[in-house]
Amino acid sequence: MKNRLIPWLMVLPVLVLFLSMTIYPFAFMIWSSFRQYDLSKGAETRFIGLSNYFQIFSDTTAVESFKFTAKLLAIAVPVELLLGIGVAFLIRGARGEKIIRSSLLIPMMVPAAVSGVAWKMLYNYAFGPVNWFLSLFNVSRISWLGDMNYAQLGIILIDVWQWTPFVFLMIYAGLQSVPQDLIDAARVDGADWGRVFLHVEFPLLRPLILVALVLRIIDCLKTFDIVFMTTWGGPGAATHTYSFYIYKVGVSFGWNIGYASALSVLLLLVSMLLVNIVFRLVRMRQQLGFGGEGE
């Protein structure tokens, strides 16, 4: 009896932590999404069914936030993948490879709040280095934070700058583990670097690329910090990401926990859907052994 209890006692602290820090908040979020729960109006709650969820679709700011997040996902993630793969491939064997490799990781290591402040200064209309650099090519000053289109582009650029190193790191590590004899064999058969990449290295890197894609999709949907530090969602609602809007609703201006929970649940469902779509499209589950065809 004692022998059966000991393993449970060993894992009990972690189990309690997991239940209290993950399961309970998650369950609370689901519960409060069906309730009117506004802390700015007192701590009383009442059940209102799916009203919070229906409200999302009539809330123009929520819809605009969703649109911008989708735009960020559609533009930033593919660019990060292409750039990350390209850079990983190009610096291999280059002079100063180690220094370049370390330097490329710096954006990823900078805390998001710090990078937000830094980019706000870089984007400064009158004194920012970005506009100064563009002026060397006779480009007039751009309102990076005040023009709707440029503000969106600005946020996308920051995201690409910060997370391309992540993709680069994964692909670079993958390239290091490609068996050299396969490459040598392909070279002996007359393959140039392009064919070697396409027919030897890329197929072996595919699982890593897909993992990077999934992780970037999930992360992109959670984009909050760079918006918080630079544009605060403006001008208008141009750079409101979905996560930023959840913060506004749930924390910043009103503590509407019920509505924020509904927004969060919807985000979770969309994330799960997108990841599932990616898996199905590229049949990754089969490749990684998570399940067979048709599951």
Next chain:
Amino acid sequence: MRRLLVLAFVALVVMAFSAVKISVLCSPDNADALKWLAGEFMKQNPDIQVEIVPLSWEVLYPKLLQDLRSQAGSFDAFTYDVMTTGAVSFGLEDLGAFMKKYPELLPPDYDLNDFIPQVLEESGMWQGKLIGLPFYNNTMLFYYRRDLFEDPKLKQAFKEKYGRELTLPTTWEEVKEIAEFFTRKFNKNSPTEYGIALMFPRTHTLFYMYLLFFGEYRNAPLGIMRHGTADLEYGEYFTADHKPAFNSEEGLKALEMMKKLMPYSPDPLGSDYGETIEYFNQGLVAMVPQWTGPYLIFKSTVGADKVGVIPMPGRSVSGQWALAINKFIPEEKKVAAFKFITFATTKWADKNKFLRFAVAPARMSTLKDPEVRAADPRVPALEVTYVSQTHRPRIPEEPRLEDITVETFSKILAGTLPLSMDTLNDLAKKWQEVLGK
């Protein structure tokens, strides 16, 4: 000797643990003054340790609301912004009742009647109770480059172009003309690249900036006739009977004027507090509407002889901060916190924090003090401004109203929503939904 050292060590430890520790949350513009006052307070009260914790404006209000709602009592005192009065009032100690309970704790000659009456009412009172002590009687002033306005060549050039003297503006129409004159795109001989630094970002800044323009029309005789006199609870955004007032001719005119001024300002939709201060510091602009705090920065970077300050053309807007005590802390800490916040708002403190840190005064004695009047040229402008300034709502729904409003205004100014009565009526409808009416 060894025994003495041990005893001294034990005594220190006992003292450290017996001292009451209080933490005071505040916004960054109050922090320097509060830290200095805390140091002075602790010299006189060695049994109380005060820790000042600055939090950015965006984080302070949610942090306050979260702590007060959960009754966690993780801090003891705090400064709150005037428009969040209603939202945080439920968690604030009733200072009137506290003073009656502990009359001996009030500093000698504290004199509540010395506070500027409107300031005490607006930032310290809520539904008849005294919940805060005015600390930072902030308002917006109009700073300008005195050397440029007094330059004979520029004055001559202005007169030739506009047919009138270059005088200090009293209305936004006058500002528009002067701003055009000082914008190089419209006047190639302008000494500055832009005329005025405006901040219209999609943050709470836009909510109060709008009042600088709306106030001029809202509080004009016709505006008063249409909307009634604004009260201190609902402010100029509302009519006297607490309906939205901005969906009106006056509201439209304000946005039109803001749009007209935008070409003379560097990136108004992308600029906030820090950016506009820097534009003025670097000589990029000739004028800037700003809070009282930046004056010290302007003095040291631009030069005291080059910086002029006048009341806001049109109307200013109040931005007071008050000190309050968390209701959900032990009595011993409330006593310590009360001692500190009353110390920090005495006549001596009010005067010295203004002289040292430019924290605008909340007491009449400070405004009348000859030493203060001689040391700071802003006092006459402040006296005029305090009487005529506009006010934001202080009701609990204010933060939410603010957010939906700045989104609409930002879209109007960016051109993605039409500048029309329909747009303002739609916004007013959203306000009614938030207010539950």
